[in-house]
Amino acid sequence: MTTTPDPGAAGDDRRLHPWSWLFVLIGSVRQFLVPLLVLVIFGGRREDGVQLAVAGVAVAVLALLAVWRYFTYRYRIEGDSLFIRSGLLERSLRQVPFSRIHNVELRQTLLHRLFGVAEVTLESAGGSKPEAQMRVLRMGEALALERLIRHRGHAAGDATAQAPEEDAQTLLALPTAEIVRLGLxxxxxxxxxxxxxxxxxxxxxxxxxxxxxxxxxxxxxxxxxxxxxxxxxxxxxxxxxxxxxxxxxxxxxxxxxxxxYHGFRLQAHGRRLTVERGLLARVRSSVSRRRIQAWTLRESVLHRLFRRRSLAIDTAGAQLQGGEGGQSREPPELAPIATPAACDALLQDLLADAAWPPRDWQPLHPRAWLRLWLGDLVVAALLAAALCWHFGAWGLLGLLWLPWGGWLALRHARFAGWHVDARLVAVREGWWSRHWRFAEIDKLQALQLRQSPLDRRFGMASVWLDTAGAGAASPPLRVRHLPEAQARMLYVDLGREIARRRLRW
Incomplete structure (x- = not known):
């Protein structure tokens, strides 16, 4: 993808690409593809072709709606805002300030690339769907709009001068060998x-x-x-x-x-990060560093075999990036696979003044392993009962899960830890599969002190922390199984810091 001049004179109403209706139609048909196939194939054998007629009428209606949308969709750039006029029966005029746009994504399927167009998605921190989903723009106009947002997005803390496109700094590029390891x-x-x-x-x-x-x-x-x-x-x-x-x-x-992930490249354009990837479908997404809410490092058993890790982020608008309908998707990946040293260097560069990795990880409660093992006791009992029901006394072999679960709980408790300093709050968990989860204290929105009946029995408590943008695919940010007095002290100290500091998102 290459850059082009600005998208034209400000204040002029513009249409989408003339073939925009075709891509809207394709997207609509794709949504209803399974019901249409079921109707045609399994709707029963009829010689009069009723199923085909119904499917044809449905496609014709979708085509009419797609053309209608093209003729009723307008956008214009005025000042530091994007104005979008749309609507079939009910008309709407939407204003989207550039400073409120958190994520910009340009997506090109193989068909998009043949037509020289791209789908542009603009997302902010709130709402149940993207602020704008423009299907489709000419590739030059899409890149110019992305660059315009990057230069005019003067949200607090993002008012620094932006680096020109040609001065972009490449932070990570994945060669083919690394992508093969990622697949493995x-x-x-x-x-x-x-x-x-x-x-x-x-x-x-x-x-x-x-x-x-x-x-x-x-x-x-x-x-x-x-x-x-x-x-x-x-x-x-x-x-x-x-x-x-x-x-x-x-x-x-x-x-x-x-x-x-073919051609994966992570670049820094001033205060914004841009990821570009894809062999057949090319995706180019852009997010401000300031909009990053939390970070997740992952390391599975196979990762350790290849001495690799992955790095993903949560952004305030990440829960909207699922495609049509605003469904959830995986967290944005800054490093799908990289060496531990490369991940640490990338974090040190992006977190600026914060020290990563922390040196002084604090341990959990001395009996945290026993608390973790209690869950395996229930699993082993249910497994043994089910096996005994089918195989008789041989089902008692299911109790062999107990020593394995106890060993895993012990290793987990020894590896797990937490760290808090003036900038970051971080936790690490797991052993078979490990993860590090951390966020800047300025990005925390709320916290809870939680105790289950078992926690009270063991004299433990946990502190759960909330940030914007965390989705179902991200592990929660929680400091679990601390001594109760220590957990309460951490809860009070972090609560005081959150109340004192200004939320940055």
């Missing part, structure tokens, strides 16, 4: 396959889905039965098939990672 450590392939199977079970008729499942199972059983070998050989063959399936899923995950 991710479970995206398994998630996609599982979602496809779930969709097939819902869309396909029950008997058809069952017949397909029985056919695959029968073929596999016949293939195994064709071998004239003993039990150990059959067990080895089954293990080999499982390993082959897992290997194929990893290959699929690598392919998905290459498509999603």
């Amino acid at each position: 450590v991710s479970n995206r392939g398994m998630i996609v396959v599982g979602a496809a199977l779930a969709l097939a079970s819902q869309v396909m008729q029950d008997n058809l889905f069952r017949r397909a499942f029985d056919f695959v199972r029968g073929e596999a059983s016949g293939y195994v039965a064709s071998f004239d070998c003993g039990g150990p050989s059959l067990a080895l063959a089954a293990i080999a098939l499982v390993l082959l399936a897992l290997a194929l899923l990893r290959v699929f995950s690598v392919l998905l990672a290459l498509v999603r």
Whole structure:
């Protein structure tokens, strides 16, 4: 993606791209694609073609609405605001000040790239949907609008002069080898396959889905039965098939990672960060550093195998970036995969005066491991009961989960910790899969002191902290299982700091 001059004279009403109605139609059809397919394929066999007629009428209505939207949608730039006039029957005029725009995202599918256009999404901290979703603009106009917002977004703390596009500083770039590692450590392939199977079970008729499942199972059983070998050989063959399936899923995950993260580049344009990625569909998103509310470092077992971590952020408008409908999505990623040293260096640069990583992590309550293990006691009891119901006394082997769970709880409690200084509040949790979660104290909005009955029995308490923009995919920011007196002191001290400081978001 390259830059172009400013999008034209201020104050003039402008339309979207002349082919905008086509992309709106495609988006609408995509939303109703599954119901339309179900209607056409499984609506029953009729020689008069009623299903096709109904589907055709539905597509025609969607096309009419898309064309109507194109002719009723206008936008103009006036001063430091974007004005959008839209509406089919009920007209609206929306003013979006540039200083209130937290995130700017430019998205190009393969079809967008063929037409030389992009979809622009502008998001602020509040609301249940994006402030503006412009489908579509010419690529030059989209880039010029993004640059205009970057230069004129004079929110408090963002009034510094912006670096020119050509002086952008590259903070992180992922070569192909790193993206392959990302595919190997991710479970995206398994998630996609599982979602496809779930969709097939819902869309396909029950008997058809069952017949397909029985056919695959029968073929596999016949293939195994064709071998004239003993039990150990059959067990080895089954293990080999499982390993082959897992290997194929990893290959699929690598392919998905290459498509999603090809050409990943994180750049700094003055006070704004820009991420660009994608092989077929190109995505370019921009966010002000000031709008970052919280940070999350993740490290799974496979991450540790490759000596890598990932870094994601929460922004005040992140919960709106799910696509159409404003559904939730994964937190924005500044570093999908990088070495621990690279992640720490990136954080040190972006957090400016804050010291990262902290040196003095505070431990949890001495009996925190026992508190964590109690959950495994319940899991082991339920597992043993279910196994005994089906296999008799052999089900007691499910109690072997207890020593494993106790060992994990002990390792978790030893690794977990918390840190608070004049700038940051940070926690680290996990052991099998680890994460570090932290935020600037100026970004905290509320805090709670929480105690369950078990916490009171053990003399513990936890402090939960709230920031803007945290979604379901982000772990909560919480300092858990502290000695009660220490938790209350932390609660009072942080409450005093939050009340004294001005919220920056």
